[in-house]
Amino acid sequence: MLTLKEILEQSAAMHHHLCPRQVLGARLGLLAGVELGLSLPQSDKRLLTIIETDGCLADGVAVATGCTVGHRTLRVEDYGKVAATCIDTQAGRALRLAPRRVARQAAGLYAPEARNKWEAQLLGYQRMPDDELFSVQAVQLTTPVAQIVSRPGRKAICDVCGEEIINERETLRGSTVLCHACAGNAYYTLTAAAWPTAAELFAPQELVTV
Numbered sequence: 001m002l003t004l005k006e007i008l009e010q011s012a013a014m015h016h017h018l019c020p021r022q023v024l025g026a027r028l029g030l031l032a033g034v035e036l037g038l039s040l041p042q043s044d045k046r047l048l049t050i051i052e053t054d055g056c057l058a059d060g061v062a063v064a065t066g067c068t069v070g071h072r073t074l075r076v077e078d079y080g081k082v083a084a085t086c087i088d089t090q091a092g093r094a095l096r097l098a099p100r101r102v103a104r105q106a107a108g109l110y111a112p113e114a115r116n117k118w119e120a121q122l123l124g125y126q127r128m129p130d131d132e133l134f135s136v137q138a139v140q141l142t143t144p145v146a147q148i149v150s151r152p153g154r155k156a157i158c159d160v161c162g163e164e165i166i167n168e169r170e171t172l173r174g175s176t177v178l179c180h181a182c183a184g185n186a187y188y189t190l191t192a193a194a195w196p197t198a199a200e201l202f203a204p205q206e207l208v209t210v
């Protein structure tokens with residue numbers, strides 16, 4: 001198990017500096033381990049963490065829990081909130097942890113030497129007791145864990161764009177298999193083609209005569 005100091009050293013190295021939200025992420029991960037009775041940072045995939053914002057918090061959480069996007073154990077539901085739900089996928093328990101509203105002000109009481117609010121939060125968040133820093137609520141996911149995690153090796157091909165879809169993220173419309181984009185939920189729209197299309201590449205070349 002890593003100490004808070006060790007977590008913050010690793011997190012700051014990844015983040016290029018230390019900041020209060022990394023401290024919150026680190027403390028959140030440590031507390032999740034205690035509350036769920038899991039030994040963290042994990043080297044397996046038992047804990048799944050869903051964070052409610054990207055940014056600094058994510059790096060603290062990742063180091064403290066061992067949950068990463070690369071391991072498919074860290075997901076972002078971007079609500080723009082400093083909070084996370086930690087799910088023990090074996091026991092089926094989920095806890096949502098969020099800093100208490102009063103924590104920002106209370107941090108100063110734990111860091112009397114701080115020269116400004118930022119420093120008070122940076123230091124105070126490291127020293128405050130868990131129950132003053134976070135609220136912890138038992139929650140149930142609206143999407144079952146099995147559906148979020150899916151199964152390895154699941155593959156489909158979108159009937160419209162022909163691209164491969166893994167992890168059962170396809171939509172069925174009748175018997176038509178659609179990716180999110182072709183189902184109308186794309187986060188982008190196409191602009192002018194950046195690359196030649198297949199038709200342009202493979203069109204028969206005209207003979208150039210001199």
Ligand SMILES: [Zn+2]
Pocket residue numbers: 015018019021022056
């Ligand atoms: Zn930061």
Ligand SMILES: [Zn+2]
Pocket residue numbers: 158159160161162163178179180181182183
């Ligand atoms: Zn498609």
